[in-house]
Amino acid sequence: MVRFGKASAALSAVLLCICSAAACGGGPESGAAKKLVVWDPIATYGESPKMDKAYRKMIAEIDRRFEAKHPGVQIDHKSFGYDGYPQRIASAVAANAAPDIAWDWADTNWKITLPLDDRLAEQQKKDLTLLDQSVVSAKDGKIHVLPWGTYQGVWVYNKKLFRQVGITVPKTQRDFLGACDALDRKGITPSKVSFGAPNWLNRLDALYAGQLIGDISKWNSQGVSFNGREYKAATGQLMKTFEHRCWGSHPESKGTPGDHEQAFMSGKSAMLFARSSVPLDEARRALGKDNVGVFLQPALPGGKANMDASMGLGASIMSTAKNKDLAWNYISFYTEASQQELAWRAVKQLPNNTRAKLSSADPVWQQLLEWAADRRFHVGAWPVNPEESQAYARMTPDVVTGRMSVDDFLNKVQDAREKTKG
Template identity: 25%
Template structure:
């Protein structure tokens, strides 16, 4: 491979890592010394004597930020950028000690250990899940709503990435880092040759799949190993018919999967899995599913814009260049959907602030962060702010950015809202459902039984 090609591939890989909506992971055995790295963000430049008085007037503030975002991801790099900018423009006496935990399970365990020891970090990544709500209720993390209102920052962010860190009752548990949306990528030539157009409803989507299959194409590429990808198809139905309330109530045992909406969603997944997913999807991993689509073997692939670099012409074979488009979530067949957002949007695991050392200087940093995050993420990822910059200037990127501006809130996810035991069970059972190994009745009853057994004790802890 020529050097130019190697650089292109490396850049694409770096962008993928920067955009994934969660924390990084590393393969192989992780030693204790590898598990955590620490990097303190302190400017090394000496300060001229003429500025000594101004520097002394600035409060000294040293914060600790524990993160599972890898040093290669945009969320880590943008934080480094923000800190340096804040030191240069506002307070040279400010610093953040960034402590990286190498994989998400180890990270989550570390956070829980620190919290249990009354040593919650000043800053750390936190999804808006039941655990986060517990930390809010216990006063361990700060509800940032007052700070956002105080400095007029809610209008700085797009609703969707900001909503990723917002609880159902409107409390702001964390600040967004970047912005991504999930879309259906599709092969334009396959659509044209099969005589189909972009589907608008669930029924039209199934009709498109059938016509693609009849034309000799595999309709959908999906990863069964990364079972959250199949759970998204379940969510496409439950959200449209029940908004986030269906999932909230299901998680708490106030709603049943064995209901009209739940059964409709399960039936949708089973029809797709038994008819339209690629052969061997259950053992296909994330990379395999992506390559299957970008290599021209499937007509559609549902994944987030963190995969955007692989959809760009400079990363595609000649026969795939200019051949990839995208469309948003199909909606209900008749009437108005209850869930109106047309895409799942999220942010890399957002940043929560510990309550113990939260003060006016922390608030001042948050204000600066909100107003400069676009600059800090420039060239790295889509910014969560209203006037954000683009990671590149291709037509595909520009089109996605236009849709991002229409964001109207966040669609909550099965793999975040459910209790851990049910989350593990539904991930396995949804693959079996898609394979046709279990019936819709069995799937619904097993999910409901797990929630009945585990939800009450988990949410009351």
């Protein structure tokens, strides 16, 4: 039977203190049923408690299916909040009490997880998108994270506000800047973003740079530098959006949690950039079903329209896992088309398996499904490693207000990368 539920702080402390390697690492391979211990950081996942519950139910069902396919195997699946999750894993490793499998967003340290390249079948390489997305964070240049599902960085827009100021969906960067000007003249915030909050400037910069890099393998192998031609041109274009007031007043501020989404849902801003799952249903409830549309990031000069395609979640096998082959079978099972079809039906998680047979009578959801399966749009240069993200966070207020030049900014981010190279 699947044991699945939230683990409290008190329980996790006990877990790390008293678990033996056998108890927390999957147990001996002989005698009793084989056990896989699985951790994830998504105790709170969705936009509401209802969606959290649906997501947990869907995960439990996939675990149940795996157990049914592998008699004698028990999945012990524990869910935590994301805050402190990497530190939780590090502490568990130090205490010889790590799980067999850790779900994460490609942040699980490559030094404590197994490379997966040699385990991937040729068919998986053909079917699965986003496979190499974690390579840039691993100094050995190997895949340590098996992606599951697709997050789409696409624009969601308020059709009524667009009509009100007489603009259409922008196709180019020039169109986008013009749309910002038109909205601002009418007193409408184009898109409320507080760049002082984490993971805004680096995400949009990566989105822009991806258009000009084109071949994502160059980025993943660190063959493209932050202070090189592509990233410099992309960052320069992103800085123009601040000149055109695309992000509202005081974009350098830290803002408040959720202010980007709240401004859009309340009709105070015209565009929302979905950094993870696209909140289409929530937006329709707030603004009206027929009043919400989506579009790709408009094309830069010399680029092409794209989206920030990133893994919805990823699974890593810990180096200390007792039954590595079984652990691989488990994370591979999640990527199968039938499990991704279940995830779509349950919580509208977009797939990263191109063999998943999915469609929607809703034209907007159908568009999102088509974009998820089309590798032409998967050219974002995300992710950067934690050290680079920290460098972005430190310097964002200065660069977006013009107190720091683009050249100086990118040189410093490149310095942060150089210090982490193996």
